[in-house]
Structure formats: structure tokens, C-alpha cells
Amino acid sequence: MRELSPEERKAGFDEVEKGLALHQALPEASRCLFCHEAPCVSGCVAGVDVVGFVRRLKTRNFVGAARLIREANVFSAVCSRVCPSEEQCEKPCSSTNLAEPIAISALHRFVADEELKRGIRPEKAGTPTGKKVAVIGAGPAGLTCAHKLARLGHEVTVFEAEEKPGGLMVYGIPRYRLPSEIAEAEIEYAISPGVNLKTGVLVGKDIPFDEIRRNSDAVFIGVGLGYKSQLDIPGHDLPGVLQAGEFLRKAALGDPPELSGRVAVIGGGNVAMDAACSAVRAGASEVVVLYRRREEEMPAWKREREFAKTEGVEFRYLTAPQRFVEKDRKVAGIECVSTKLGEPDSSGRPRPEFIPGTEHVIDVSYVILATGQGPWPEISSVFGGIRFNASGTIKVSPETLATSIEGVFAGGDAVNGGKTVVQAVADGKLAAKSINDFLS
């Protein structure tokens, strides 16, 4: 696949990967063995018929291939770009034993892009059932759920706190991985079967949850996660110390804060990797990721870590910030201490222990805090009556995604604590099925 060189990338937020050309996609598709009960399908939580779409691609039926995927995954083109496919559909591929797995994700993107070129065919609403469903949160879970229910004839209203629908697809994932027009085209498709969309409405502030429940026959909650730094070390409110969520949000909206000098990113998850690579594009001359365990313990996916490395991002492991150093009323450094790994903690990963006497200061111009992704702190007060897990995620029945309140269902990151777009899509589908069963 063609991609921008690390030098070209620094110039802005243009998409890095450019997709396969036809003469690359066809031979790759013809490597597919068309296995019986193909293992790739079991690797996709959205249940995409991988063999079916690859065969359609091979016979140049690009639109048929794209529609087949889209029936299983409303956010097809988005997922073809952001799925960790090497850990999903491509992992069990039978061709791995011959040479290498089929590049399913690249083939998926090829047909999704062919479909986008022609325009996605909108869907029609189903025969009206007279039932009303409220969906709270217009991310991939909520929009998928709304889309499927509207096609079944239910009257669906989506409440979204932000000005634009899309959730993380619009406000979180960096543009160099997911150009905004891709997400926008699929969001438009998602609401095409007559989904009512109310943006700029924050449930709990602009409208009480109880009122939504009273006016609906069923409710789906897909509010995702929030960001709040849990790194309350001295100096965390100094100018120049940025929250990753807010930084990525501005970058995704096309208005990244201008950075300079050395930028430190604190954290080891995918958000930290996104923040680091976005910092490279926002003017940082040097980007360093500080993480208090080793690379093996990093929650960030391997492909994200490798991507950051190709962009020149430096990783300092076993390093824990202690306080931020101030100069000219602005952050100028981070005092860190080296760590060693001890016994496993509650997360199952070895607990980092400080090594006394290893304190050192890293000079920085900016800091991006990428440690605090978690459930919205307000979630339990807004959605009164619902049971939560200890971690703050919403408690649901895994078979149906039903919450502890009858007729109220939930899915996506707010339930699983932050996984993938495709998992949110799968949740949205399952919830739509459960809600439809509940209403009929």
C-alpha cells in the first residue's frame, strides 16, 4: 500500500495510507483460498462475510462487495481504516500458513473506497411500527443501533451533546488515519433511513433522562468515554500542560494547537500514540512518550506503536513523572523517577515501583496528558437508576446489552471501557436486535 513518507507527514494531517490500486487489489484477492467456514469471519466481531466480499472483489463486483460488508457494518470505510485487523480478521487467515495472511483490511478499504466514489446508496425507513426509540450518543454504537432500528420501522431519535454526530470518529480519531469526509459520508448513510438527529443536546442538562424514558418505548445509551487526567501531580494545571482528549479534539476539527520544541506525551495507550503523532504534525521538533512500564505492557496496539516509531517518536519506558517544573509561568520540564516492575497489580500488569535516587528532569515545551480516558464522571448521576460496574462502566447483560432498567439498553465504550469502533458497531447491532425483540 502506498503511504506518505515520514517527511511528507509532518506537513499536515493528510491521510498517511493511500490504499491499494486495482492491479494490487485483484492479485491479492485471488490469493484468497475461499475457505469453508472461513476463519477470518470468526475474527470479525461485526460478522463481516470476508470470503463473500473478497470473492466479489475478485470478480470486480466492487459495489456488491461493499454492500455485503455494509449490511454487517454501517461504518465500513471507517473500520477499513481503523480496525486492528492483524489482531482480528487477518489473524486466523489460513493463508498465513502458506505465505502471509490475505491483506483483508486493505481489500476492505479498496471496495469501501470504490463505493464512496460512486456514492453510498441511502436506505429507506421500514414500515412504521408506531414505536419510539431514543438513542443517547451519536457515536458508532448509537448510530448503528439507530440505523438498524429505523430500517425496521421504529421512530428513532438520536440525542448528541456535541454539535456534530460521529463521536470519536469525528472528535477523536486523527485525520491522518481517518479523513473527516469518510466519517461524514458514512454518518450520512447511517441516518439515511429517516433517523431524527438532535445535536447540541446534553442529556442530564438540556433534557432529563427521565423525560427521554417517558417519551420512548425503548432507550439505547452509547455515550462513550470521557477524558479526565488522573495525574494530579504538582503543576498539572500549568499552561503548556494539555489534555489529550482536548488536544485530539481540536486537531480532529482541523484546528490543532500550535506546538514547538520538545513535547512529552504521558501515557501508553492508543490515545497517547495518537497524541504523539498529532504532536509531530502540530509543530513539535521532538516528541517523547513517557511510560512507567515496559513496551510489552503498553496497552497501545503494536501497529500504533510502530507507526509512532516510524514518525520519529521517542519512547522512554520505566519512567514515571513526579511533578511539572515551571519556568516563566509555563511548564518547562518534568521531574521523573525511574521505575522497576514489581508484583502484578489489580490490572494484572506488574506494578511499577519507584527507584529512589533516580530523579531526573526532562526539559519540555509542552506536555500532553494521555492517561485519563475513562467513563464520564457524571454518568451515574445522569442515568439514575442504572447499575454500574466498579470501574464506572454500565452494567449490561452480555447476551442482550439490556441494562438493569427494563427497556434501556447500552453498548460501545461506555459499556466495554474502550475497545474498537467495530466493537461499538457490533454492540449497536446487537442492541438493535434486542430492542426490536423487546418492542415486538
Next chain:
Amino acid sequence: MVDLSLEFCGVKFPNPFTLAAAPTTDSAEMVARAFEAGWGGAILKTTSVETEVVELVYPMMSGIDFEDKKLMGLQNIDLISERHIDEVEKDVKALKKEFPDRVVAASIMGAEKEDWQELVRRLEAAGVDLIECSFSCPHGMPERGMGSTIGQDPELTERTARWVKEAAERVPIVIKLTPQIADITAAAHAVKRSGADGVCAINTLKSLIGVDLDTFIPYPNVGGYSTYGGYSGPAIKPVTLRCVAEIAKSVDIPIAAVGGISTWMDAVEFLLLGATNIQLCTAVMRNGFRIIEDLIDGLTVYLEEKGMKSVTELVGKALPYIVDHSKLSRDYKVVSAVNRETCIKCDVCYIACMDGAHQAIELDENRIPVINEDKCKGCGMCETVCPVEGCITLKPRES
């Protein structure tokens, strides 16, 4: 929504995709699974009267690969079904009862006039929608005066087809032809004269698939000896296309196409050449009944994108564009053009032109091919070898 249904010899098929007479249709259970998957019709594996003894040999299937791609072609030394007409009658009844909207056809082969006619009467009584007669199996059966022995002789073809047609009261009769005849239109004309309703083109090509380099025994090795077989699969598609086109241009008779069809694109080509029924076998043996999903979806999307409402709009549309070689324009001149942006500098076009054509390609300092337009005749060899779609094109010459 587009309409994929098609009439062939007066029989309505819900879609053109039909299983050819072969191992894939040798039991009601298999055909039922195919119908459930969406196939429009099935020709049950060729049967005969009880007195015709069928003893099969094993192994019977051998493939030929193209470089790293498996199964460019398949050779079989299978014979007709070991199941005689009494069993096939039961299958027909069961399938028609369970799938009244699908086409259930039988394939028959006989030696004597009485055999042919008895087969027709019994299958008609059992309720088949159509009967196909194999005048064309190239291996095994000809040694017994059957199969392609008939199809290679227009007089025998006409006489035998007449017997069969005489015996049929209701069902249309289709004669399956062999390509191993000097002029396939002579055989098709003979079928037309006999009064039979349609032709099926083509049966397999007589072949020898390969020889074991260590044992010197050709494939398949049946206890130390081998024999000639019938060759099918993607490799024979151009032969089938030619046969269907020749018949469609010279004989007014419905044509079922079979031989090398694997994809919906292949099917469209045969429809464009005048076929009104599309039969598949090797592709199904390889990838299963499930390929019907892709066949139907691909054809549907294609018709949608062409703005066509019915598959019938395709039938015969390519025929006006086939003329005798002498009728082709001598004034039409083209020249190769290379897209320097998409060229991957493999230079396979350079070698092909240098040693297989007109030495009209030079390489520049970046190893990108440059066409010498004075030398280029526009033969098209470079375009056929280029691995990048659309990189080398043939453009009409100015003036």
C-alpha cells in the same frame, strides 16, 4: 430490482445459473442443497437404461495449474452416473415436489433407439422440465459407440436427435454438442433439422492432462495405466465462447452455454454471445454451491449499473461485432502508450516487444519504457503482459 429470469426452450428459469450434468448433480440431496443456495436449475448427472453397465475407475480427477494458481483446467475420466434411470426418476419426483419453481432437467445417453426413447418417456412421466442428450462425452463412452461418436457426425446427430424428439410429448429436448468437430455449426444445423428444441455447447475437450516425470505414467494413474479424459475449467472458456458465437450467428436455435464459466462476468459474456442458459460445473466442484451468491449478486449489480431491468436485454448484444477476418478494417491504426505515473518499471513489456514483437520499446534512464512510434505496429502484446491495469493502452494514431 432487476429481473434475472430467462426462458430457455420454453422453460422459465428463475435465473440463468444452472448446474451442468456432472458429479455435483448426482443425487437429490446435493441438488436440494444447491437449490437452497439459490441455483435456478440443475441438469442431473447423465443416466441410462438399466442394461447399460457403468463401472467407474479411480482416481478420476486431475488438475493442471497455471504457475502458482491451482486448477486452470480439470480433467476427468468419470463416466455417466452409476445410478440408472429408476433412481433418477425418484430424484426428479422428489426435487420437483420440494422445489416447484426450479428447473429440474435430466441428461441421458443411450446406444439403441429403444434406449433413447424409453429414457425420454420415463423421465417425462417422472416430471422433468427438460431433457439434455449427451452426444458429446469425449472419453470412455465413444469406445462403446456413444457420446462424441454421435456428435462428431452431423448425420448421426440428426438421426439420433430425431428419435429422441419423436418420443417426447411435452418436454423440450436439448442436444449437448462436442467441440471436437471440424464445424460445430454443422452439428447445430443437424439438431435444428431434427426438430429438437435447443443445443448445449460444449462438452469437455478430449485431453491428456500430464505425465508423471518419475514413473512415466500419465495422470491419473489407475493401477499403473492411464487414459484420455475430458478437459474443463477456465482454460477452455475461449473455445466455448467461439463455439457459442459460431452457432448463434448461423443457426436459429436456443443455446445453453457450458465450458469454463466460473464468474458472473463469464456469464455476461455468454449472454452477450446469444446464450440463454448458463451452466457451471468445474467452478462448483472447486468452490461449492455457495458461489451462486456471488454469481447472482454480481450479475444483479452489473445490470443495475447498466440501467437494465432484465437479463434478457443482454442476449446476443455482442454478435453484430463479430465478422470474418477479411472484413476487419486495414485502415484502423493504433499505437501503444505508457502511463509513466503508474509504471512500476518491471519492463516485461520491453522484453515482450523485443523478442515477441517489433522492437518498438526502449528504456529511458529511469528504466521506464518509451514507445518508438515509428516502429510500433500497435500489436497489443505489451498491453497484454503489463501487470498494472491501464498503464499501457492502445490509442488510435492521428491522421
